[in-house]
Amino acid sequence: RKEVEQDPGPFNVPEGATVAFNCTYSNSASQSFFWYRQDCRKEPKLLMSVYSSGNEDGRFTAQLNRASQYISLLIRDSKLSDSATYLCAVTLNQAGTALIFGKGTTLSVSS
Amino acid sequence: NAGVTQTPKFQVLKTGQSMTLQCAQDMNHNSMYWYRQDPGMGLRLIYYSASEGTTDKGEVPNGYNVSRLNKREFSLRLESAAPSQTSVYFCASSEEVPYEQYFGPGTRLTVT
Numbered sequence: 001r002k003e004v005e006q007d008p009g010p011f012n013v014p015e016g017a018t019v020a021f022n023c024t025y026s027n028s029a030s031q032s033f034f035w036y037r038q039d040c041r042k043e044p045k046l047l048m049s050v051y052s053s054g055n056e057d058g059r060f061t062a063q064l065n066r067a068s069q070y071i072s073l074l075i076r077d078s079k080l081s082d083s084a085t086y087l088c089a090v091t092l093n094q095a096g097t098a099l100i101f102g103k104g105t106t107l108s109v110s111s
Numbered sequence: 112n113a114g115v116t117q118t119p120k121f122q123v124l125k126t127g128q129s130m131t132l133q134c135a136q137d138m139n140h141n142s143m144y145w146y147r148q149d150p151g152m153g154l155r156l157i158y159y160s161a162s163e164g165t166t167d168k169g170e171v172p173n174g175y176n177v178s179r180l181n182k183r184e185f186s187l188r189l190e191s192a193a194p195s196q197t198s199v200y201f202c203a204s205s206e207e208v209p210y211e212q213y214f215g216p217g218t219r220l221t222v223t
Contacts, residue, residue: 032210043214090208103153
């Protein structure tokens with residue numbers, strides 16, 4: 001089993017739709033979790049951290065399920081500008097360790 | 112505040128040539144990282160530096176060397192480029208906690 005897995009998609013949705021992505025991780029000792037957004041031919045940009053209690057930022061909601069070892073990202077009222085690849089990342093939070101990224105899920109929002 | 116900067120943005124090398132990719136950050140972060148990104152492979156860690164003066168291998172270190180020149184700068188060197196090193200290279204930096212990483216704009220390298 002790969003350390004961090006995502007459904008590659010693509011997810012093709014109309015404007016205004018709600019879409020959800022899941023990301024599973026294999027190491028139960030993982031401590032911190034993030035969602036990144038990557039536009040075509042650009043660098044990944046931090047979208048949001050994922051907290052144990054779940055967190056929301058506008059139309060975006062992130063949740064963590066430690067028991068089942070997955071994190072999710074919910075996008076409500078999708079916009080054309082949400083079209084991108086969404087990467088999840090996890091880390092052990094130990095000094096000297098790095099983030100482990102999933103391969104990303106591609107979202108395409110159409111009018 | 113420029114964040115993470117990388118030079119060059121694009122580079123074409125012939126097999127066997129060498130080059131150094133430069134990365135600098137102005138966020139006073141302790142940790143810095145080099146990744147490569149290939150279609151279908153996702154981001155793969157080449158080397159990282161948890162703090163000034165230390166470097167460690169990541170998932171795919173073969174064919175690369177790194178230097179943590181000071182707290183701001185972390186360079187990646189290809190001693191003898193191979194076509195398999197054709198990729199997009201990203202540098203990133205983070206504080207130790209909570210390990211959120213911030214990426215530079217990338218270097219697109221083609222080895223012919």
